Amino acid sequence: MRTVITYGTFDLFHVGHVRLLKRIRDLGDRLVVGLSSDEFNKVKGKKVIIPFADRKEILLSCRYVDDVFQENTWEQKREDIIREKAEIFAIGDDWAGKFDDLDDIVKVLYLPRTKDISTTELKTVIREINAEKLHEAKNVADHLVDLLRKI
Ligand code: CTP
Numbered sequence: 100m101r102t103v104i105t106y107g108t109f110d111l112f113h114v115g116h117v118r119l120l121k122r123i124r125d126l127g128d129r130l131v132v133g134l135s136s137d138e139f140n141k142v143k144g145k146k147v148i149i150p151f152a153d154r155k156e157i158l159l160s161c162r163y164v165d166d167v168f169q170e171n172t173w174e175q176k177r178e179d180i181i182r183e184k185a186e187i188f189a190i191g192d193d194w195a196g197k198f199d200d201l202d203d204i205v206k207v208l209y210l211p212r213t214k215d216i217s218t219t220e221l222k223t224v225i226r227e228i229n230a231e232k233l234h235e236a237k238n239v240a241d242h243l244v245d246l247l248r249k250i
Pocket of ligand 1: 106107108109110115116119145190191192193194211212213214215216217218219220
């Protein structure tokens, strides 16, 4: 049984996440995910939309994920890798080189990300849709004010 370990936020779960998890799971027989807590995301400079419990439930419903534990600090990885008996640590290549120091206890791999999709991108799209709706609502309100003035 070869265990593979990864870490991340997995907010607004999207196809880039699915593809990465599938490729990582294919490297072994069991995939465990260290899921960043809401508090730790603040440390990472990320504001999550979906709370931890829901992100965990979504991840656990993904067929490529066998187990999920909470990531609270940058420093816990060594302990997690040993506890989970992980043989491979794999993560997207936006982290390339960042976890090389773990290579004395685990094989460290950085996999290419899926292009043109990210949580940040989705948040931007949601923000733009909201801004557009606000703009439309303001136009309607201005029009109504004009009409009322004419009466
Ligand atoms: N990932 C990926 N392809 C993408 C987006 C993410 O392979 N298009 C990978 C990341 O490299 C990471 C994992 O999915 O190993 C979890 O990434 P996460 O930071 O939670 O997702 P992002 O979409 O990158 O979020 P953000 O835009 O907030 O950085």
